[in-house]
């Protein structure tokens with residue numbers, strides 16, 4: 001069975017969705033850069049080993065990343081899952097986990113990298129928002145896209161109502177992607193995410209709830 005380390009910084013609802021989906025993988029640790037991340041409590045309550053690598057305790061990004069990768073590597077994971085992990089990573093760190101580190105971002109990338117994605121989508125007048133899961137590369141919220149779910153932006157949406165609609169889809173999509181990796185179907189080939197043995201028209205990796213794809 002493949003092993004997974006999940007990195008969080010806060011609430012940890014995506015981490016929780018992966019745990020609760022019962023993906024066929026061993027969640028060997030949940031690691032946070034913030035000691036007060038609420039998601040740590042959930043992991044502890046569910047018997048998952050936790051660790052904190054507090055970024056404020058390190059002189060610079062490189063020192064933090066070195067300590068973080070030492071903690072990750074203790075578990076020798078097949079996959080590193082970033083689930084609301086709010087740190088920019090050094091190129092060395094990213095290289096170390098190339099093709100085995102994934103991230104979830106609450107927009108339809110490459111639109112709206114960075115923060116405040118929902119507010120920016122509403123301000124831009126977008127009619128469609130969504131969520132993206134991608135392999136992590138050195139580019140912030142860049143990297144080969146694995147799967148996306150489109151979510152409508154409704155006329156009276158606030159940042160909060162849109163965020164909630166997108167988050168509900170994050171909790172469906174991320175466990176599915178982790179399952180694909182865990183079962184050996186997902187890989188990175190020539191810079192593109194490849195999903196093997198897929199017989200759905202859109203490759204299983206495009207979701208438009210309510211549409212027949």
Ligand code: GRF
Nearest residue numbers: 011012013014084104105106
């Ligand atoms: C999610 O919206 C995720 O897409 C983004 O950060 C948020 C984390 O939420 N990267 P949670 O901690 O998983 O609840």
